[in-house]
Amino acid sequence: MTAFRFHHLSISVADLSKQEAWYRDALGLTTVEERLELPEAGVRTAVLSDGAGLRVEFTERSGSEPVVHADPFAATASQTFTHLALQVADLDAAFERLIAEHGAEVVSSPAAGVTAGMRYAYVRDPEGNLLELIETSAS
Numbered sequence: 362m363t364a365f366r367f368h369h370l371s372i373s374v375a376d377l378s379k380q381e382a383w384y385r386d387a388l389g390l391t392t393v394e395e396r397l398e399l400p401e402a403g404v405r406t407a408v409l410s411d412g413a414g415l416r417v418e419f420t421e422r423s424g425s426e427p428v429v430h431a432d433p434f435a436a437t438a439s440q441t442f443t444h445l446a447l448q449v450a451d452l453d454a455a456f457e458r459l460i461a462e463h464g465a466e467v468v469s470s471p472a473a474g475v476t477a478g479m480r481y482a483y484v485r486d487p488e489g490n491l492l493e494l495i496e497t498s499a500s
Contacts, residue, residue: 371417
């Protein structure tokens with residue numbers, strides 16, 4: 362059987378340059394793996410990575426419309442991907458840094474998860490995309 366592994370997540374954005382800068386500064390996605398411009402389609406893309414396996418593709422398309430959900434549960438009202446979940450070693454520090462230093466919007470503060478030893482929180486990036494931060498006792 363073929364083994365499947367995660368390669369990247371794609372996010373549609375309104376402003377490629379701003380989102381690229383935010384994810385570089387906030388999440389350490391400093392390596393540009395790929396860029397593509399299709400002027401006839403009004404599309405620009407960039408694939409950024411942290412060099413350790415986290416890859417995000419950002420696609421800017423003229424005329425795209427934002428979708429912002431009030432919380433992670435509201436996001437499930439549409440059958441689509443709902444958030445990017447990131448494991449962190451120190452939830453409180455990561456949560457505070459994204460808010461204080463990078464202007465992330467609080468969706469839900471750090472709380473205990475269902476799984477023993479797991480804690481989580483949600484924030485929004487500058488365009489309203491949901492990011493879940495997860496800390497496990499094995500982080």
